[in-house]
Amino acid sequence: MDLLERFSLYACLQCGKCTGGCPVSLRSPLNIRRIMREALLFGTQELLLRPELWDCTTCKACTLRCPRNLEPSELLIALRGQLVESGRVPKPVMDALEATYVHGNPWGRARQKRADWAEGLGLKRLPEGGPAQGLYFVGCAPSYDPRLQPIAVNLSRMMRAAGLDFGILGTKESCCGNEIRRMGEEGLFEELRDQNGENFRSCQVSWIVTTSPHCFNTFKNEYELEGIEVLHYTQLIERLIREGRLLPRRPLRLKVVYHDPCFLGKQNGVFDPPRAILGAIPGLQLLEFPRSREMILCCEGGGGRMWVEGSGTGTRNSEIRVQEALQLGAEVIATACPFCLLTLEDALKTTGLEGRLRIMDITEILSQSLSLEVQDGRDRVP
Numbered sequence: 001m002d003l004l005e006r007f008s009l010y011a012c013l014q015c016g017k018c019t020g021g022c023p024v025s026l027r028s029p030l031n032i033r034r035i036m037r038e039a040l041l042f043g044t045q046e047l048l049l050r051p052e053l054w055d056c057t058t059c060k061a062c063t064l065r066c067p068r069n070l071e072p073s074e075l076l077i078a079l080r081g082q083l084v085e086s087g088r089v090p091k092p093v094m095d096a097l098e099a100t101y102v103h104g105n106p107w108g109r110a111r112q113k114r115a116d117w118a119e120g121l122g123l124k125r126l127p128e129g130g131p132a133q134g135l136y137f138v139g140c141a142p143s144y145d146p147r148l149q150p151i152a153v154n155l156s157r158m159m160r161a162a163g164l165d166f167g168i169l170g171t172k173e174s175c176c177g178n179e180i181r182r183m184g185e186e187g188l189f190e191e192l193r194d195q196n197g198e199n200f201r202s203c204q205v206s207w208i209v210t211t212s213p214h215c216f217n218t219f220k221n222e223y224e225l226e227g228i229e230v231l232h233y234t235q236l237i238e239r240l241i242r243e244g245r246l247l248p249r250r251p252l253r254l255k256v257v258y259h260d261p262c263f264l265g266k267q268n269g270v271f272d273p274p275r276a277i278l279g280a281i282p283g284l285q286l287l288e289f290p291r292s293r294e295m296i297l298c299c300e301g302g303g304g305r306m307w308v309e310g311s312g313t314g315t316r317n318s319e320i321r322v323q324e325a326l327q328l329g330a331e332v333i334a335t336a337c338p339f340c341l342l343t344l345e346d347a348l349k350t351t352g353l354e355g356r357l358r359i360m361d362i363t364e365i366l367s368q369s370l371s372l373e374v375q376d377g378r379d380r381v382p
Contacts, residue, residue, distance in 0.1 A: 018062035058303030080184030124167030213264035251283030261337035301339035
């Protein structure tokens with residue numbers, strides 16, 4: 001089946017809602033309406049010469065707003081797939097794909113160091129150290145990036161303080177493949193899906209919780225994990241707070257605005273749990289961006305954009321975002337996605353706003369209110 005039939009391009013109305021909702025179209029040559037039209041009229045070969053194919057963040061705004069229920073974002077992924085097959089991809093993308101194949105992560109970090117962040121925590125290593133009811137899938141970035149490793153530590157301590165029976169895969173954990181597929185490498189994604197799925201089933205767990213919305217998205221929607229509940233950590237932590245198993249007590253006098261990650265909110269409808277967690281913290285004032293929930297302004301970190309610069313010019317969305325937060329009077333932008341956190345922190349540097357605003361993961365804020373203590377080698381909530 002060719003791309004015209006696969007993506008029902010003959011049904012496209014050319015209404016332009018896809019391009020109108022695209023978060024990068026204002027500063028990039030990327031025009032998904034035009035791409036769909038030209039693919040229909042002239043085929044895809046000429047389109048493959050356009051560098052703006054790598055500008056797409058795969059946030060899915062175009063797909064979600066299409067009145068004919070077409071999938072423009074999937075067409076772009078398929079076009080990238082043709083580029084991967086022919087070897088015509090930006091070098092950083094090729095390096096990330098090769099590193100994932102060899103080392104199990106797109107940064108090429110050593111597999112044996114994947115669980116160094118957990119040293120001294122005494123977490124179960126599954127499946128050998130099991131059994132366990134749940135699996136914490138840490139993800140590549142929180143496993144290796146020093147800025148993100150405290151998120152994994154905080155989340156592990158919270159789950160343990162709430163009495164959850166869980167473990168990690170440790171050095172057996174590999175990339176979820178969400179970004180790998182969106183960079184066009186379908187074959188490698190399928191290998192990762194099969195390998196990870198086999199590991200999950202061997203652990204015999206009933207639930208998996210992820211740090212990243214990107215891992216959550218692909219496990220929930222692309223892995224077919226029958227009998228295993230897939231949760232993003234905000235869903236789990238909100239449930240634990242609601243059940244009284246985690247109790248935020250220490251007041252935090254902070255003005256916080258929450259940034260919805262595309263892969264958590266826009267694509268999976270998880271809007272309320274992150275806000276409920278922040279709203280449960282005494283003293284915290286929760287603000288809202290003008291563009292939030294379904295209308296969120298993408299930070300531009302997804303779809304492989306962590307490894308490729310893109311052809312766009314002008315002000316980045318992440319830079320617009322931090323300026324919006326300052327205008328609201330926020331002291332902190334909270335998010336629940338490692339890519340969003342890194343992208344927004346980079347925007348503070350490029351805009352010269354360091355020191356005037358902080359970017360924090362929800363776990364970093366919540367841990368201050370929980371005041372977790374270690375007693376008898378275990379985390380407790382005093």
